[in-house]
Amino acid sequence: MASSSAAARRRLKVVVIMGATGCGKSRLSLHLASVFRSEIINADKMQVYPGLDMTTNKIKPDDRRGVPHHLLGSFDPDDGEMTPSQFRSLGHAAISDVAFRGNLPILVGGSNSFIHALLVQRFDPEADVFGCLGSPASPELRYDCCFLWVDVSLPVLEEYLSKRVDELLDTGTFEELARYYDQGRTETGLRKAIGVPEFDRYFNKYPPPRAVDLDDAWRREEGRKRDNDPVREGAYKEAVREIKENARKLAKWQIGKTRHLKGCGWELWRLDATEAVRLAMAAGEEGGGGRDVWKRQVVGPSEKIVRRFLRET
Structure with a gap:
């Protein structure tokens, strides 16, 4: 009975891939989903709406490799603008469903306000966590989270x-x-x-x-x-x-928010993709000359971090 109670209290495990726009979050999420039995939950506040797929850089259905994606183009824009509170509710339902099927939820996106709202134990929709004089983000989370922060130096990005x-x-x-x-x-x-x-x-x-x-x-x-x-x-x-x-302003703002969360006690594993992006640009194609660097500096460490995270009780 005690063992059953402990299992009931055990928090769901969630992998969270964070970072600024253009840093390669979706690319990393698909790789991890190919290694670990996973489903992906979108945390980009523009990609929750259907339409403007190229403008909002939604990953194409043919590129999803059969991996289920949630909260991607599923919120009717005519219902108004999705709030962090709504995302908290919808995101929790998606995480619970994925975990119920025995799969690993991978939360992916650059909208830190949505990520914060979903993950913290106690969410106050009135608190301005990311404002200049805002309340600090709580380090107490309602899931057992493994944070992967894909970072690229701002000039290169x-x-x-x-x-x-x-x-x-x-x-x-x-x-x-x-x-x-x-x-x-x-x-x-x-x-x-x-x-x-x-x-x-x-x-x-x-x-x-x-x-x-x-x-x-x-x-x-x-x-x-x-x-x-x-x-x-x-x-x-x-x-x-x-x-x-x-x-550029969005990327700078996203990086600042991510650093703020790290400073508030969120344990983020930083993965430096700067050289991979620089080499990819030099090659003039996605991946290009940066593929080996991407595997060595981003993919390889990410796999090790997630494996260790999943072994932890």
């Missing part, structure tokens, strides 16, 4: 984010934003995604055609118009500049 913005706009994100603008959506949550407000200002001046006409031919025509109109080209470049600047 900023360079990578700038390149990623250009690549995304060249491979469909611009059309996605144009379609979203054409739909005239008014919900609050998804409209805060980086890229939407910046290009809304552009599309207000240069409205796109109907969504059904947004194809390769439209892209070529749009490019021709910008080439022949310096004012239009300047407006486009300003939108891109604002996106890059806001992505």
Whole structure:
């Protein structure tokens, strides 16, 4: 009976992968899920909504390797903006379901306010934990957590984010934003995604055609118009500049929040992916020259940390 009571009191084990946008959290989560029987729970506040999959950098269904993903594109934006309290409730339900099936919950995302709300033992929705004069985050957690912090030095990360913005706009994100603008959506949550407000200002001046006409031919025509109109080209470049600047600000803010949680007593294992990202950029492709470094400095240590964590009672 005593043994049964102890088992009932034992906290659920959760692996938490944290870090700024673009550091490789999703990539690491999929690898760990291939090693340990796991399911992934999204903790990115923009990715909880359906739509704008490229803009919000959702992992594609074909790239999920059959690993179940939860709270990814499942919250109706017409229901309003998801709050930390709602995420706490939905996240707990997802963790419980995954654990009930005998699988390891892996919480992945850069929205530290959501991660904090879900994991702390006592959550006060009125407390400003991350404000300049906010209350310190409690080190008391309601799960047995293994925190993996994928970190990239800010100068390298900023360079990578700038390149990623250009690549995304060249491979469909611009059309996605144009379609979203054409739909005239008014919900609050998804409209805060980086890229939407910046290009809304552009599309207000240069409205796109109907969504059904947004194809390769439209892209070529749009490019021709910008080439022949310096004012239009300047407006486009300003939108891109604002996106890059806001992505840099987001990354810096996310890193600051993560450090704050570590300073409040959260035991975070820091995994330095700086060199892997630098080499990947030099190779001009995902992974590229940084694959071996990524395996050696991020993947290998992560596997060892998680194995040790799962052996602990």
